[in-house]
Amino acid sequence: MNESMEASRSTPQPPLSERGIACPRCGCCHFRTTHTEPLQSGRIRRRKVCRHCGHKVVTYELPPHMIKQ
Ligand SMILES: [Zn+2]
Numbered sequence: 001m002n003e004s005m006e007a008s009r010s011t012p013q014p015p016l017s018e019r020g021i022a023c024p025r026c027g028c029c030h031f032r033t034t035h036t037e038p039l040q041s042g043r044i045r046r047r048k049v050c051r052h053c054g055h056k057v058v059t060y061e062l063p064p065h066m067i068k069q
Pocket residue numbers: 023024025026027028050051052053054055
């Protein structure tokens with residue numbers, strides 16, 4: 001029959017702010033956000049885990065309404 005299975009799964013693309021960082025250990029850019037916490041300064045602290053090696057990083061991001069000036 002038809003054995004050519006197409007692996008055309010639509011992987012959800014993370015927003016640009018999450019694509020900017022790369023894992024310092026393995027160099028990949030595939031992170032999974034495990035924790036999101038708004039700070040008093042208005043920024044957002046996100047804890048992310050590398051999908052490849054499990055390396056954890058913490059990013060401080062500005063919400064969209066603060067980036068727009
Ligand atoms: Zn990694």
